[in-house]
Amino acid sequence: MNIINKLTIRHLKQNKRRTLVTILGTIISVAMITAVATLVISFMDLLERQQIADHGEWHVQYHDISSAEAAEIREDEATADLILSGDRGYAEFNESLNSYKPYVFIRELNDSGFENIPVTLQDGRLPESPDEIVVSEEIVAADDETYAIGEEIVLDVGTRVMLANEQEPERPLQQQDALLVEEEERQEELRDVSEEAYTIVGVIERPTWEPSWAPGYTMLTYTDESYMSEESDVNGLVVLDRVDRSLFGHANDVADAAGIERGMISFNNELLRFMGVSNNDNLQTTLYSLAAIIMAVIIFGSIALIYNAFAISVSERSRHLGMLASVGATKKQKRNSVFFEGAVIGLISIPIGIGAGLAGLGLTFAFVNRILNEALNVSVPLLVTVTPWMIVTVVLIAGLTIFISTYMPARKASKISAIDAIRQTSDMKLTEKAVRNSPLVRKLFGFEAEIGLKNMKRNKRKYQVTVFSLVVSIILFLSVSFFTESITKSLEMSQEDINYDIQVMLDGENQGEDFTGAVASLDEVTSASVVREAFFTAWIEEENISTFLQERVEETPELLQEGRYQYQVNVYGLNDGAMRTYAEEIGVEPGQLTDNSDAPAVLIDKAVHIVEVGSGLSDKRVEAAPIQTTTGSQIGLFHENVETGDQDPIRAVTVEAMTDTLPTGVSSGGGLGQLTLIVSEDVYDQLEAGVEHEFFSNSYMYLDSSDPAQTQEDIEAISNTHTYIYNVEQSRNEQGQLVMLMSVFTYGFITLITLISIANIFNTISTSISLRKREFAMLKSIGMTPKSFRKMINYESIFYGIKALLYGVPISIGIMYLIHLSVTNTFDYGFTLPWMSLLYVGLAVFAIVGAAMLYSISKIKKDNIIETLKQENI
Known part of the structure; x- marks a missing residue:
């Protein structure tokens, strides 16, 4: 080992805290890259094995x-x-x-x-x-x-x-x-x-x-x-x-x-898609694109963390490298010194990171396998699946990450001249123009804020490194948070609209009020509603149909008849009690929905539609308004005559209100070209009376119960005939377990992302403060009081936070939109900003910066001014 490498290793040992923070950050980064890659492979392996277990291997x-x-x-x-x-x-x-x-x-x-x-x-x-x-x-x-x-x-x-x-x-x-x-x-x-x-x-x-x-x-x-x-x-x-x-x-x-x-x-497309050979599969595209985006964000954060560590290392070692240059060290030797430091950290961190990532997933899988059978109805366990190519890929990505992180500091190290390094003037910007501030800064915030801002401009590189660390932390947190929300939203869209505990079909002897009253009065029943459903059609003008249908109509104009598109209309009639409760829930006066002169109806204006783009899992779920209309408009309803096939006009209903809130037991429909209308029992009777031929209508009773199993037994005892009863307690439990399963993975990633972010910020700020000991000692020596010093540090923290948010939030929004686009391969819904996450991240930035500043200042506040000024290298 040559003398330069020996000196590099000695420097790493002398700066144990910074070295350990860098190694820990690299380990976490490699572990997360390993975990993301392994999770995708393991999940696809689970689906493949489950498909074989259920349907065989062919x-x-x-x-x-x-x-x-x-x-x-x-x-x-x-x-x-x-x-x-x-x-x-x-x-x-x-x-x-x-x-x-x-x-x-x-x-x-x-x-x-x-x-x-x-x-x-x-x-x-x-x-x-x-x-x-x-x-x-x-x-x-x-x-x-x-x-x-x-x-x-x-x-x-x-x-x-x-x-x-x-x-x-x-x-x-x-x-x-x-x-x-x-x-x-x-x-x-x-x-x-x-x-x-x-x-x-x-x-x-x-x-x-x-x-x-x-x-x-x-x-x-x-x-x-x-x-x-x-x-x-x-x-x-x-x-x-x-x-x-x-x-x-x-x-x-x-x-x-x-x-x-x-x-x-x-x-066998279901099996082949899990083996990665399907010609067209949106689910696979969604999964891999999300994994690619998250991995890219993790790699970016890792590069930022490791880059900052090496950039600070070069700054700390600038005087040392200058002295080496003065005794004959070449540019190549100085550059290789930084590369060697990265190689040492990589040799330590990459194996540990891969092992930590696999071990972490193993522990996670051991936990989730307990609920996997019930949550996803699978009979095979989730196993940590490792392939040689995956390990090679992780090593190459981690090695490339460390190389990119060390490349710029290495170039900078090679260019440090002996005189500039020994005098430490390369990072200082002392021209009047470079440190000029607006007069408003002093007027609004005082001279402490002006000095703090001048200090940041004077040490521009250290200031930029700190802001960059904050920006990366913002991007990491917001991206993964939005990823979590997207997965949760997609999960909700993939589930049925089940907002009740028990469904009872009312037919035969069970249609009367005696039966429904007896069921509603059961001890465990907390709420009950009777819903009748019938199916009509409506002809909607082209300009009023949904945007998705307009695109389809442009491709297939024959879908229109005289400029109108035929919708399937699901009409649900609520009894008086259920209608009053529903009206209050959506903020409408109950009288508006029970005044039957204009046949008032509530239009469900947002629904999850299944758009066929292939077979099976390739279908896309789209959240959109079914039609473009306003309150007060009318929708003419028709009913198909089974004998003749003609569309007989019934009557028009008036859209009294529009909402995305569903009454108990009502579904929002599963395809484009469907409408859901909610009407009172009297309006429903008017529509039924308007049908002169055979009319099919279903009646159900929907219950909320404190003990669904006992309620089902009581209903079966009351009923004199066989009654269809659907108890959704098990289905709801499975959905809740599935949400918990996804939360284990996504919030686990958020926790690790937060660790990277906090380590990044604390490492950058504390090292920056440590390098400014002489600067702070000089300010104190010319009369700056402890109160003014604290104000200056507080203002610096605020400036850091504001600048980081100005850069971090727009970039994060762009990455969020990319995640949204990848999810829309399978689930299509509107892009909305996570305002609460943005608020939390804003507060967290200032809190973390402030805490890092206070922690760093606490380490140097007892330093002797004279002794600090006498130190040539901190």
Whole structure:
């Protein structure tokens, strides 16, 4: 090791406090970079494993293949495994305990299917031939004698077909289609029924891939190529040897070689998007763009912290470097001295930072895994997933961060001349123009403020470093705070509008006031309202439709008819008590909504709409006004005549008020081109009376309860018939846990960001104050009193805070907008400034600067003036 590097290490040891602060700041920075990268990878890994656990592992599906086509697919070099899966059909299950699941559903799988598709065997074994079958536990629970292991069963298996009606023709139905029932009569039947015999060899748990609304309980039997024919209705699900973006084109090539139509190919997009190979996925784009922005902010903050530390180090060592130059040290040696200091700190900080980041995430995951199952309904744990490329990337980013942080100080160190460094004049600005202040400063704030401002201008570089540190801290805090608010807002938009505890469907004998009165008087019920809902249409002029629809209309003008767009209108009628409560809640006189002469209505003017930009998770949620209108305007309602298909006019309602507040039990709609209107019970009756043909209306009772579970039991005891009751307590608990889960991560980042910010500010200000000991001693020597000295320091703190806010807030707003734009890939809502966060950060800046100043001054206030003035280097 050469003499320059030895002197550098000695300097680091002598300035232990500054060295430790720099190392700690670098460790926190590297830990946060590691945590952000690992969190994204781990979360995507969780989603991938959960998708496999729920639906199995496969990547490409070829529909309705023959045995020859199956052989061609299996022989392809990219095929790691081939799953054969076919739906044999449905059979009546007369023993069913659930009227909405009257069938058994039979699916056949080969050996690879039983290995790769999630099937949990409870008892017995899996089928090994087409005449063996395993049954779901619910089937055994309904009839444990007929469906016991070893029993032979004979089923009439057929295809579900929806019966034709005036709106839709006949079509086959799948397991994803719920049972079609209208007025207790099935609107479907089994066709092409054939008798099939099976021997039960095992019992399985209800498969996770069976939808909760599916009409058939699952049974599984066996198949493979030897049992297939040219007419077999079997799908081939391919597990690929290597998954990358080339699989889409390769699947087409395989289909062409096997003679399969390209339209018979589909992909497991849900799994592929989590593996990073989806062609179009807004959720993935949102996640990665947010992570990139947050990581960029963290890197920027890290550079600022480390840069300030090295800039202060060069300032402290300027006299030392000048003396080295005077005895022959070259520019390269002085520059390399700073680079060597950065290398030493990096070698210490980067490994510790990576380890700290992974350990911190490990502890966090250990905590959140306890609530993860309930919050996100996942069955696999969140694991710390580390890849070699991620570690290499973190090391490169951290190394680049330290290099950038040391580059400018190193250049400055190389340019320090021996005379200037020894005299320490390079940072001083002593010209009259450089330190000139406005006369208003002294008149308004006194000579202490003028001296404080002159001192900052005189030591411009140290002043700029301090302001820069504050600006970075403001940007870090506001950016992460806004990120947290954006995630919370997106979470709220992804959840349903559930503002009640229990929903009770009112039908049959449960429609009367006796039933609703008895339910409302239950001890646990704190509030109750009856809501009736019906569906109408309205023709809205083009200039009044929402901005999103206007964009769609420009692309597809045929959506308009005579310059108007047809809206779907959801009308909700509230009983008198609920309407009075709602009117008071939105600040409207109840009489305005119950005066039925003009059919007053409340328009919900803000709603979350789902805009289709793809399939599944690619859809975008948009928060926007459904139409552009004002109070006092009228909306003409129409109702479709089921027999003729005509739109019969009913009457116009008057928009008496507009609000984004929803009454209990009312949803704001889920698509563009929908309106939500709230009317009184009398107005609702007028609308219903205006419909001369068949009219469909639903009635619900919505309850708030101190004990939802007990209330549900009481309602079931009161009801004489089967009553549909939806208890949302569990759903609300899951949403609350999900919010807590997100808060653990986001507020954890805010805590670390705050630590970086405070360390940054205290390190910069305390070091700056320490370097000004001689300056302060000189001011005291010419008669500045302790009171005037404190005033000067206070004014300096204020100047620092104001200047930092003038730069930091606008830059932060720009970064907030970038975060907002990245979120709008999936969730679209208006950009609003977080005024409370801006207020808090303003107060915090002055508080932290003031505390740092007071702390630093307290360390030097007992210094002897003469001894301090005699010191040549502080």
